[in-house]
Amino acid sequence: MNRENASIFLLSVAIIGFQLAIINLLSYGQWYHFAYLAVSVAMLGFGSSGVILAVWPKLGQQYASKLIPCLPVITGLLMLASPLLIGIPGIRFDTLLVFTSKFEAAKLLLTCFILFLPFLSGAMVLGLFFIIRSNSIPVLYAWNLAGSAVGGVLIIALSRYLSVANVASSFGLMAIVAGFFLAKSSKMKLAITMVGLAGCLLLFFQPKVPFKSEFKPLSKTLLIPDSRVIQTASTPQGTFEMVSSGSLRQASGLSLSYFGRVPLVDMAFLNAQDYAAFEKALADTAFYHQNLFSFPYRLFHSPEVLMLQPNSTFFTTQAGLLGSKKITMVEPLRPVADRLAEYPWFDERVSVVMAYPREYLINEQRQWHAIVFPSVGSFGGAGLSALKEEYLFTTESLVNAYHLLTPEGLLVFSTFMDNPPRNSLKLIALVTESARRMGLVPSDHMLSMRNWNTLLVILKRNRIEETERDMAFNFTLENGFDMVIPAPLEELNMMPDSTFQHLANQMICDDPSKGVVDYPFSLEPPTDNSPFFSKFLRMGKFRSYLSWMGADGIPFLELGYFIVWVSLAVCLLLALIAIAFPMLISVANHSFNAPVWFYFACLGLGFMLVEISLIQRTILVVGNPIMSSAVIISTMLCFSAVGSYLSSLMHMRKGMLFAILGIALLTSVLIPLGDRINLYIVGLPIYTRVVTLVLLIAPLALLMGMLFPLGMRYLDTFATNQIPVAWGVNGFFSVLAAPVATILAVEFGFSIAFASGAALYMACLPIVLLMYRKARGQPG
């Protein structure tokens, strides 16, 4: 490996690592959906660098040798500084305030700009190398993509040991080292060493915990005078923090006839979102009895209970006190699993398994009397995180769980009662739909009851006996609760209107579609193809929402849905400013070559659509978004590089047709078999899962990687003046692709988003034919 290749490799590691670290940073400080904004900002950096080099060719021709050693150092410094800068008061934005203040929108744009600079500068280095060493582009490209692949893996390792802000900055140091390799004089090397040392110092100034929105639950909890963080840990899933306070309590489902003590809790937070509560002491037994969640235990003697990611120790304590013989808790977050394992109030009946609940359900063989699902929305899958993938709450997941039940076993679900009813009705819709899929008559197998704010839904494997229904009825009377299924005779906890009960009745009757269709919120049961439990808004019903909530009230419904649209608007604006306008101004005198523009637009949008829908889909397989991003991005880049290299050995036109037809063939296999493949892979050990994923995706990535360089070769031969335009068009659509992919996935499912990406590649087939027809007669 020569010095140039080594520096390209290191810089590529830094760029991709920084991109993923920024996703982590935004997930912590803001919300998970800004992940897609980070991807777009990175794409914008790459697109703009291409535009700059195309518009000002002198940079590549005359100044490359001077710029190349300096730019990696600048990139490194920008990477070191930007996490600090975006947290400075006056610059930092707050998601919720974006909807109430124009300044916040400006701050959001400024944040995007700050994050864009390191990508621009880093991508400039790569672009300059491609220009000055154009004869060895395949080799450079290979090092570039190999570095990107390593960066994707390295982020996982670093996240275990460094804080979220330090991970982002540490990639800056790597970029500075890349600059060191390129320095020619010892003077310059010394200067870069000094800069590197200064960068190390800057790492010490990084706050251990970065800025977070004042609206995040952790921010608000820490405002309570006696609350303090007692444990912090960096995990692949995000930043874990444990908060102790003398004022935190949790008791959903509690009867209003309980007048005893409610125990204090310590609260675990993941990425500043509330995650799990740990009771500091046990309450009196009545506290565990006079609670909605105690009902399932009335149906058993000594049950064996499986608790999936319980969001409070309350549930396990309750299960133990109410006579459970064996309780297994499945918890994916290590610090929480460790705490649960050491929790002083659990006895030998309780065990903790560290695994993702869905993964556990797929791989588990044993049978259980009760499988208790976490409360819907308890992990932030609503509001701002409305578009978070919830693979545990899909029809396929419920079918998995159902098959692990003993004949008398039951599945237990809960959620908050909301108004207008959304979570509550969707939970009932999900359970009824899953029951139907298993050939059950929902009304024969379901029981549901509620208090004033919590809904409990039970699905029993066997038919529910009349005596069990009587028990449920008496239980609700004793505690001041109301039945939901079967319908109550009289309500103790009155709802504003009859909508909830009316629609719940509709859902369990034979024709559930009646009435539900007219409801302004989407109650469609989530599936693995569209695992967005909290996606309630319907584009066609906006007028209903407007008349109901008012224009400024709409964002408060399911804000996560709007964040993606805001991201799209921001990306569009940035792409127009940084790519489209400069490109159009500089190439105004060039002719409009529609096929070429369409070809590169399709590639820009198509690649990202495929990549992002694969990332979302793979969360089920590898467990969390950061891991799936790392695996997919690394694989796609690595094998696209191979494809790009191979394309240089191919006949131009035949190569294009081969790649397009190959993509068509592969996607026609992957789309229908995707679900089965995923479910098969998830049962394998994690390393085998990753390897299998890589092997599955590699051929597709390889073919996709061929079309861009082949297109560039075509332009080089037939339409040289279109190269900058093509670069710009490609960059422009790559920037928009991240939010577009999310919107497509949410509205139509992952399969459609993925198929749309593949279809864009296939659309290149007639375009290629058209391009060649147009080029016929021209020299080349």
Next chain:
Amino acid sequence: MRRLLLPFILMIPVKLALAQASDEYASRRMNMVLTQITQRGVVHRATIKAMETVPRHLFVPHSYRNSAYEDRPLPIGYGQTISQPYIVAYMTELMKPTPDMIALEIGTGSGYQAAVLAEIVKHVYTIEIVPQLGNSAEKTLRKLNYSNVTTRIADGYHGWHEKGPFDIIVVTAAADHIPPPLIEQLKEGGRMIIPVGSPFLVQQLMLVEKKGGKVKTRSLIPVRFVPFTRAGE
């Protein structure tokens, strides 16, 4: 002499501007009551009068003063908001306040709800857990001469046992359960308003009534106490 007079002369336009601004806020306030409150069905006379009287713009941060009378909640810092005017009026009307009543408020926030209640009832006790918010609200209330409001920085979960029982309890922080001490401190026949629901952005307003020793609940309308403080639980 000229030197002595100059400050007074200069103050005239400032004072005129302030008077004009004050008039402008009063006119906005009247408009708010008309378009956002009475037209939406709030009919309780004392509530309407209180909403006409309390200068809401003095309870919001300076940067949001121009939006103080708009039909929406506004951020007041520390992750808290001042509720939409209609919600304040709606909650006040629901409690059926009369001049002989004693009220307890959990979650002082900006102090606006306490001021509205103080216009109607005998005394308002209000508790805020975030010291910065509590102190700021106390300052505003004192400046506006609300002598029948007593503020306290504490965990509202336990209520204010020494001052209870209360005819009215208004909780402005969403919770996942109704604190048993609050139910205990509610007078027989008393009414409690509490936003409940998921710890997300939209909660629903709940009316809790204590009659014959029994507690009954009624869900009302969705509200946006954006976002909530867990400590209110």
